[in-house]
Every structure is written in structure tokens, then in C-alpha cells.
Amino acid sequence: MTGRLVLVGTPIGDFSDASARLRRVLGEVDVVAAEDTRRLKRLTSELGIVVTGRVMSFFEGNERQRTDELVAALVEGQTVAVVTDAGMPSVSDPGYRLVAAAIEAGIQVTAVPGPSAVLTALALSGLPVDRFTFEGFLPRKSGERIKRFQELAREQRTMIFFEAPHRLTDSLAEMAEAFGKDRRAAVCRELTKTYEEVKRGTAAELAEWAADGVRGEITIVVSGADPSARELGPEELAAEVATDEEAGTPRKQAISDVAKRFGVPKRTVYDAVLAARHPGK
Secondary structure, eight states: OOOEEEEEOBOSSOGGGOOHHHHHHHHHOSEEEESOHHHHHHHHHHHTOOOOSEEEEOOTTTHHHHHHHHHHHHHTTOEEEEEOSSBOTTSSSTTHHHHHHHHHTTOEEEEEOOOOHHHHHHHHHOSOOSSEEEEEEOOSSHHHHHHHHHHHTTOOSEEEEEEOGGGHHHHHHHHHHHHOTTOEEEEEESTTSTTOEEEEEEHHHHHHHHTTOOOSOEEEEEOOOOTTOOOOOHHHHHHHHHHHHHTTOOHHHHHHHHHHHHTOOHHHHHHHHHHHHSTTO
């Protein structure tokens, strides 16, 4: 018989959120694969859990190598639990590669549900929750973030992002530029911890607030685009560029500005301007 892979959701802040099933599973499994063995030790110490199985590190740097080793253990009939620093394994954390490999090998995969920063932030944001998309960690480089935001400018679902505190101000300012300064958002900081804070407002307001410095683990929730907003046609886009040019903005910059303002690719605006200058071609 093959073993079983268990994805164990751990508390995102307050250890008392740990479930009774988490306590039982971590004390019973043959192997515990932990993103950070020191954090695992702290968690089990706080909860009074005695881990009798083998503990091994399982993080981004060794995930590929460890996956083969863990699948071999599963095939031999061992039960393997995966835990990350906080939340559900494989959601912006190690685990996906192992899950895919275990399924391929015919291994049973199950989960011990636990707290989720994504869903907690969504629920606390005060923004629509009926449809949402999780976008994970934002790119570190500004240019890549701006491109991502431009691609999402017309996304109608509520969007959830993870971001590092030292990049928060820049990311919020770039959101305000790409989504519009009045787009509603919420910054959720240190969820379930002692200094939990949820700051709500427009993207521009939140960028100004974050400029003073923000610490802790950050989850950003942003409302989706207004579904009633009409997309501009080529003639209207060209007219917007012409208006900017008349105000003194160089054409290349005007095309870029209009693309950001209306959440469309720069190429679309460029083609609209070209068509307006050379009708019929």
C-alpha cells in the first residue's frame, strides 16, 4: 500500500488558531516536511505537540531534490505531512511540485484546512467577495509590477496580492496610476497577530498613508474594475492622445499615459493614433 500526503494549514499569526486535527496529525505522521524546521519547533512547542516522525527541511531551495525523496517515502507506505511558515502549503509556498508528483505516482493527497491570509484579508477588506482572484506576490521590479497592473486594469473581480512592506508605497502608487486614483483598496497588516491593522481607502490615499513606513506581513485587497465602464473605441483613444498632445505632452508619452489611464495596451493606442492619421490604411 502507498502512503498518504497531508498538506497541513498552519496558523498565520495566532497559534491558538491551530485545529485539533493539526495537533493530532503532526504527532502521528512518519515524516514532517517543513519549510522552516525552527518555526515548526516553535509551533509544536507552543501547542505541546510531540513530533515522533522524521523532520526534514522542505523549502524553495531544495524542493525539487526533496520531492523525489518524499515521493519515494510515500510509495513505501509512509505518511508525509507538509507544513510551511504560515497558511496552506503550495499557495505561494513550497508544495505544488510535491502534490503534482504524488498525484502522478497514484498517492492519496489530502489536507488539514487552516487559516488563510488570502481569505481573511478578503473578508476584512469590506470589498466585494462574490468573485475574486488571488494574484500572489507582486514582481520586485517596478517595470514588471506596472506591466502586471496594466494587464489587470480591467479585471472586474476583487484582486488580492501579497507584498513586502518596503515595496508597499511604490506598489500602491503604481496601482493608483494603473487602476485610477479612486479605486478602492485595503491594506491588511499582521493578520491575527497582536498589531493587526486593516487600512481602507482609495489606492492614492493608501499610497500616501504607507509613505510613513509600514511593517509586518502585508496583504493588499483591491476592488475590481467597474463593469459598467465602457471601453473606448479607436477614434476615442486617438482623440484622448490628441488632447494630451495639445496640452504639450509629447506623442510617445501621451500614448503611454492614455494606455495607463484606460487600462489598454500601448500598442492598441498606437494603432488607434496611426489609423486616425492615415484613415483607410
